[in-house]
Amino acid sequence: MSQTLPHGRVVLTSNDAAAHAVMLARVRAIGCYPITPQTLIVERLAELVAGRDDIEYANLESEHSMFGYVIAAARAGVRTFTATSSQGLLYAHEQLHRASRERVPLVVVDVNRAVFAPWSIEPDLTDSMSQRDTGWIQLYCSSAQEVLDSVLCAYRIAETAMLPVMVCAEGFLLSHTSEVLELPDQDTVDAFIPEFHAPADWLLDPDTPSTFSAMPEPNDYYAFQRNVAAAMDDARGIVEAVASEFTSHFGREKIAALELTGNPDADTALVAIGTIADSAQELVDGNDDLLVIRVHTYRPFPAAELSAALARASYVSIIDRAAAFGSLGPLGADVRSLELGHAKAAVNFVCGLGGADVTPATLRWAVKQTRSSGVQGGLAPIYVPEGV
Amino acid sequence: MPAWLEEIVAEEKLLLPGNSACAGCGPAISIRHVLDGLVAAKPESKIVLVIPSSCWTIIAGVFPVNAFGVSVQLTPFASAAAEASGIKAALRLLGRDDTTVVVWGGDGSTADIGFSGVSAAAERNEDIVYVLNDNEAYMNTGNQKSGATPEGAWTTTTPAGAPRAGQKKDIARIMAAHGIPYVATLALGSVPMLRDFRAKVTRAAEVRGFRFLHILSGCPPGWRYPTSQSTEVARLAVESRYFPLFECDGGEWRITFQPKQPLPVRAFLETQGRFSHLSSDEIDSIQAHVDERWNLLAGLARGRV
Numbered sequence: 299m300s301q302t303l304p305h306g307r308v309v310l311t312s313n314d315a316a317a318h319a320v321m322l323a324r325v326r327a328i329g330c331y332p333i334t335p336q337t338l339i340v341e342r343l344a345e346l347v348a349g350r351d352d353i354e355y356a357n358l359e360s361e362h363s364m365f366g367y368v369i370a371a372a373r374a375g376v377r378t379f380t381a382t383s384s385q386g387l388l389y390a391h392e393q394l395h396r397a398s399r400e401r402v403p404l405v406v407v408d409v410n411r412a413v414f415a416p417w418s419i420e421p422d423l424t425d426s427m428s429q430r431d432t433g434w435i436q437l438y439c440s441s442a443q444e445v446l447d448s449v450l451c452a453y454r455i456a457e458t459a460m461l462p463v464m465v466c467a468e469g470f471l472l473s474h475t476s477e478v479l480e481l482p483d484q485d486t487v488d489a490f491i492p493e494f495h496a497p498a499d500w501l502l503d504p505d506t507p508s509t510f511s512a513m514p515e516p517n518d519y520y521a522f523q524r525n526v527a528a529a530m531d532d533a534r535g536i537v538e539a540v541a542s543e544f545t546s547h548f549g550r551e552k553i554a555a556l557e558l559t560g561n562p563d564a565d566t567a568l569v570a571i572g573t574i575a576d577s578a579q580e581l582v583d584g585n586d587d588l589l590v591i592r593v594h595t596y597r598p599f600p601a602a603e604l605s606a607a608l609a610r611a612s613y614v615s616i617i618d619r620a621a622a623f624g625s626l627g628p629l630g631a632d633v634r635s636l637e638l639g640h641a642k643a644a645v646n647f648v649c650g651l652g653g654a655d656v657t658p659a660t661l662r663w664a665v666k667q668t669r670s671s672g673v674q675g676g677l678a679p680i681y682v683p684e685g686v
Numbered sequence: 687m688p689a690w691l692e693e694i695v696a697e698e699k700l701l702l703p704g705n706s707a708c709a710g711c712g713p714a715i716s717i718r719h720v721l722d723g724l725v726a727a728k729p730e731s732k733i734v735l736v737i738p739s740s741c742w743t744i745i746a747g748v749f750p751v752n753a754f755g756v757s758v759q760l761t762p763f764a765s766a767a768a769e770a771s772g773i774k775a776a777l778r779l780l781g782r783d784d785t786t787v788v789v790w791g792g793d794g795s796t797a798d799i800g801f802s803g804v805s806a807a808a809e810r811n812e813d814i815v816y817v818l819n820d821n822e823a824y825m826n827t828g829n830q831k832s833g834a835t836p837e838g839a840w841t842t843t844t845p846a847g848a849p850r851a852g853q854k855k856d857i858a859r860i861m862a863a864h865g866i867p868y869v870a871t872l873a874l875g876s877v878p879m880l881r882d883f884r885a886k887v888t889r890a891a892e893v894r895g896f897r898f899l900h901i902l903s904g905c906p907p908g909w910r911y912p913t914s915q916s917t918e919v920a921r922l923a924v925e926s927r928y929f930p931l932f933e934c935d936g937g938e939w940r941i942t943f944q945p946k947q948p949l950p951v952r953a954f955l956e957t958q959g960r961f962s963h964l965s966s967d968e969i970d971s972i973q974a975h976v977d978e979r980w981n982l983l984a985g986l987a988r989g990r991v
Contacts (some may be wrong), residue, residue, distance in 0.1 A: 327780050355776035357807035358768055366765030366803075370736075371761060380774075392762055474784030502759055502773065504732035504785045509758040514749035529688065544769050 301345075305483040312442040312472035314463070315344035315479060319449035320379045322487040323405075323522045327354045327371035329364040332475075334419045335407040335469035343379075350397035361386035365393035365404075367603040372402050373510065377453065377494040380404070383469060384411035384425045391429065391585040393463075398433025398526055401500065402509060404463070405449060410572070411469045412652040420653025421468035423572060427596075427620040427628040433526050435463040435533055436597040440576040442472060443479040444594075447544060453491050456541045459533040460500070461526075468619075470653070471573045482548055490547050500640040530598045537595050549614040555600035557592040558607055567611035568665060569604070569633055571596060574617055574650060580658045581665070588665070593629065601676050605636050613670040614644040617661065618679065621651060627679045634675070643668050645675040648683035659684050691877065694884065697722045698755075700733070705753035705985035707745045712903030712912025712920065713819045714745070714872055716883075717790060720758065720817055720899070723887030724786055731891075732785045734759065734773055738766035738800060740792040740819070741826040764800040766791050767807035770814045778813075786815060786891065793820045797855045801833075808864040811895045818857060818898070821905040829908040833857075836928075837975060838968050839960045841908075846963035853975060858900040862934040867895040870933035870942075873902045875921030882931055882942050889935065902929045910959025922954040927980045932987065939986040951976045 303318055310318065316339050320328070326348065330340035347353040354371070357363040382390065387408055389545045397404055405582040412418040426436060435455060445467050452463040467473060489616045502510060514522065534555070540555035557575070560582035567589040568594050570578050575592030582588050591607050593600070608614055616634070618627025626630060630646025638644050645668040650656040663686045668675075687695070699780060700721035707714035724733055733756040737746060743760055747753040761769045767787045774787045796804055796818045804816060823841045824830040830843040833855040844850040862869040870886040874881055883901075890897040904919040906912065911919055923929040928951050931943035951973045955961040964972075 310828060319883055327775050329772070352779065354779060356775065358800050358811070362762075362770030363765050363803045365763060365767040365807065367772035367775075368757060370761070370769035371776040374734075374773045374776035376776040382742075393765065396762060500758055502734065503735050504777070504782060507752060507755055507757050508758065509746050509752040509754065510751075512747050512749045512752070512758075513743060513758040518749055586906070 302485070302511060303481070305481045307478060308481050309476050309478055310442055310481070311338070311474055311476050312445040312467045313338040313409065313474065314342055315442040315446040316381065316449055316467070317346065318481060321346050321448045322482065322484060322553070323450060323491050323558045324377065324488070325353065325379040326376035327356070327368060327378045329356050329358050329367040331358050331361050331364045331382070331386060333383045333386040335411060336381045336386070336407070336472045338473070339381040339407060346553070354514060361390040365390040365397065368404055369393060369397050369400065369402050372404060375447045375496045375501050378404060379406070381407040381409065381556065383409045384413055387425045387429060390411060394429050394432040394434060397462045399522060399528065401460040401526070402462055403460055405452040405456055405465065406462065407445070407449065407465045407467065409469045409473045410466055418652040419469065421471050422651045422653065423466070424619040424651070426464060426466045429464070430597055430628055433461065433530065434597060435461055435537065435595070437463065437594055438466045438596055439472065439571045439594070440573050440592065442475070444476040444553070445472065446479060446481070447548070447550070447653070450491065451540045451544050451552060452488060455533065455536050457494055458540070459498070459529055459536050460527050461533055466572070477494070480550060486548065490544065507539070509623060531635050532596050536599065553594045554571050555593070555595040555603045556607060559590040559592070560588045561586050562589055562607070563576070563610050565611065566613045566665060566669065567608055568615045568617065568661065569593065569629065570617040571629055572619060573657050574619055574661070577656060578617070579660055579663055599632050601636060604633065608636065608638060608641070612640070612642045613665070613668045614638065614641050615644045615664045616644065617664060618646060619650040619656070621648060641670045642686060643675055645671055646679040647682050648679045653686050688767070690881070693906070697726065700725065700755040702753050702755060705745050705747070708907060708913070710906040710916050712905060712916040712974070713741070713821060715916065716819065716872070716901045716903045719874065719880070720788070720885055720887055723884045724788065724815070724891050727888040727891035728786065730784065732756070734785055734787050736761060736766050736770040736773065736789045738791050738795040739763045739826070740785065740795065742790060743826070763795050764803055765801060766795060767803040767816060770816070771807050771810070771812040774812060774814055779862040787819060788815045790817050790819055793818065793822060794824045794832045797833035797857050805864065808861055808866050808896045808898065811866060813894055813896070815890050815899065817898045820900060820902050821908060822854070823908055825908045836973055838964050841960070842965060849963065850910070856979070858898070861898040865937070866898060868893045868933070868935055869900070871900045871902070871931050873920040873924050873929055873931060873979045875917055875924050879921065879924060879931070879943060886933060886987065891913045908960070910924070911957050915957065919954070919957050922949065922957060925949045926951045926954040927976050928954045930980055930983055932983055939983070939991070940990040941983060941987045
C-alpha cells in the first residue's frame, strides 16, 4: 500500500523535498547507505516505499556498492536514485567517472558536507566540487524548493543527455532547515517526466548478447571520451530547455544556469554558489552598484552566460566554499578562465569551510577588498580571515 | 562415452572460440561449464554475466568484439556483487525475473577488494549466482599475492625468500557462515569431477537466493606448470585434499568427492614452480593444515558423502 504524498503549500526540509521529488519522479530502484547529513533522505524514502512491490529499495554496505547498484539497475532499464554526502561521495569516486563514461542517467543528491580530516559534519562544497571533472552535470541549490524542482528537472536532463546529474544542497543550512514550498501533484509531475525508456543500443538486455565497457583500442577509447565531452556541451541547451519547460509547466520560475540579482550594469559583481549566493543577495538592498550572480548549473560550466553577465563589471569577487589547495578555488579558477580583460580586478575568496560563518558582512568585506585591490587578482585565492 | 558426457560435449558453447584466454587457461574451461551448465539446467532462462576487473576484462573481447554468447557488464574491481544485485532488481521490476544473473569474479575481487560487497549481497540473500574463479593470486597483473594465495606460495610480491605466510582465506566456509542457500566447491580434474561440477551448477540453477560456487582453476603462467597440465593439477588438488569438493546445501554439509586413496599434498605441490622453493618442513606444515581442514569439513559433513 502506498502512502499518499501531500501537495500544495507545505513546510519541508530540503532532505524531505528531495525524497518527495524522488517519489513524484516514479523512481523504481533506490540504493541506500547512511551518512550525515543526507541520511534523512533515504530514511524518508524507506518509509515511503515500504510495502510497495513496484520499487526496489536496497540497503548496500558502502557508497561504492551503492553507486554500482544504481548504475547497474539503470543499465538494465529502470529509473534510479541515491543520495550521499562527503566521504560517501569520495568513497564512490571511481564510480562517478564510470557513470558518465558509461552514459548512465543517474540522479543523485549530494548533501554537501566538509571532508575529513579532521572530522566535520558541517557544510562546505569541497566534496562535490572536487568531483567537477568526473563528467556529471552539477546543480547547486539555495532553497528547499530549488532542491525539489531540481530533482524533477534532473530526471529530464539526465535521460535526455544520457549523463548523470548531481543535485547539491548544503548540509544543515538546507538539509535540515524547514521552509515553505510548493509541492506539485502526481499528475502534474507525470505530465512533465515521461517514463524512462533506455536507448536500445545502450540497454543491458538479456535477449541481445552484448558486452558493455569492454576494453577498446586506444583510438576507440579516446572516441568514447570525446563523446562524453560532446554530451556535456549539448547538456547546456538541455538544462536551459528543461528549466524553461518547467517554468511554464509548473508556473514557477526554474533557474537554468545563473540567477542574477541587482543591477545588471553594475560596476561591481559578486559570483557565488549555493547558500552563500543567497546571503549575497541581501547586499543588493540599497546598493545600486552591485550585481550578484548565483551559479546554479556548475557543470557544464555556463561560460557564455557568465561572460555575458560579467561584461560590464570592473570589479568581480568570486566566492568559493571549497578548497582546491595549491590553486584558485574551483569557482574562482573557472571564472578567471573567462575573458575578463575589461575588468580591473577579479579576486577569488575562499570562506565557509567546514561550516565556518559566512555572513553578509563577510561578503561586503570581500567586495571591498576587490575594489581596493586594483589588480586582476593573484594566482592564489584569499582565504577570508576569521572574524570578518 | 556415457550419454551425459556426449550431451555435454555436443553443447553449444557460450564462451566463443577465438577468445584471448592463455593456452591452457583453467578458468576458461571452468566458465564454459558454468554457463553451459546453467543453460542445460534451465534452457528457458537467459543469463547476464557480471565481470569485475580481471583477466576476463580482456578475454571478454576487445571492443566491439564479444567473446560470450550472453550479455556482459564489466564493472570496477569491488562492485560486481552490488551490480549483479542492481541488475537482478531491475529485471525483476521489468518482468524478467527468469534471467539468471551470474558474477564471475576472481579471488582478488572476491576475497580482497570486493569482499564486503560479496558478504553484503550474501547477507541480503540476493537472487544471484556468484562464482569465485580462484586461481590463488592477482594473475591479470602478473601474479601478486591475494587473500586466497596459499601458504608457502611464491608470487611476485611474496618472493621465494619471503613466501606467503599465513593461511589461504577459507572463503567457501566464510560464505556458508552467511547462511545462504547454496555453497559449493568445484574443480575440473577428471570425468567424475566434471560430473560433480555439472551437478553443482545444476543445483545452483535450481535454487533461489544467493548461490556461491568456488572453483579452483589453475593458471599455467602464474602457478608455473606446462599449459597441458591444468586438468591434471586440478585432479591432484582434489585427490590430495588440498581442495576438497563439498557443498553446503540449505545448511547441510556434504563432501561430494571422496578420494579413494588420498595423495600426499606434496603430489600437488611438486607439479608447480610456485612451490618449488619449499623445504620438507614447510611441506609438512602445509600437509598438517590440509589434514586439519579436511577433518573440520568431514566433521561438518558428519559422514555425508
